[in-house]
Amino acid sequence: MLKSVSFPDHVTRKYENDVVDFVIGGDISLRAAGGKRFKELLQSLTNGYSPLLTRTILRRIVELYLIVRPLLAALFSSLTVAISLTLDGWSNRNLKGFYVVTAHWIDTVMAKSKSLLLTIIDVASGRGVGVRVTKAFFEHLKGMGLNVLPKLLMS
Template sequence: MMLKSMSFPDHVVHKYENIVVDFVIGGDISLRAAGGTRFKELLQSLTNGYLPPSTLMILRCIVELYLIMGSLLAVFFSSLNVAISLMLDGWSNYNLKGFYVVTVHWIDTVTAKSKNLLLTIINVASGRGVGVRVAKALFEHLKGMGLNVLPKLLNVVSDNGSDVTAAMKHMFQLINAAVGYE
């Protein structure tokens, strides 16, 4: 339990902590705002004294959830009997730090509905050779989910940027070498 001094029952504290983390993950506010005085005062007044976790604790919870979910996703994608597709695009933050957001898409064989979710965010240094760095990072992420996930990759959709084109050519070379076919 993050808040040892609270007089609320554990399930109430966890409920509010989960609400804060879900709110931040949902993108409704930035992580910085969740640690701000005004946000804390709002929660304290709405909950009769609840003090939300610090932004550092929220970040730790998000990373912990990501690590847990990464393992579960690996098992899930290994068990899928359909091909998967990836979609990625490169961005930079306010400090011009580069990152690629990768989503995975597949068809649910029971409902015949399209499914998708955020697979990973790859932090990359910008500059010459960024495509190869993206390819290696994404390949390692997929390989970490199990070698049987690699052959399920049907295609990758992105803009026509030269970095992404180079990345995907290199990544499929890595995949082909890993699974033993072209």
């Protein structure tokens, strides 16, 4: 096993950003990013860098989303086409429910369909879950700004 190595702050930040980008890009799941084999791979590729904990990666992803959210709202507001949303319910191994919301639209410049994970709504399961999902979803959309809502409601 490799010895612990100290890196300059800018190198460590680059590695951390690369790991977060790798998870966001869908190249590896968050769960796998915390696995022993992935950590050993990174340590061998970087001569000793130890990757972030999965909780830290998740926190960084949420922080990035909060930065990107207003940019998404501006993008959606500027589109000349309507945005279609899909909602899909899932549960984790502990049967905790969550709903994934995906936005879909047509890029008229590139003539391609585009899709983007918009948000994950975490709601308590049980009686009345549909109402709780609807309220949480609407609050999320309202938070994106009034210019986005008409694009979504027209689809």
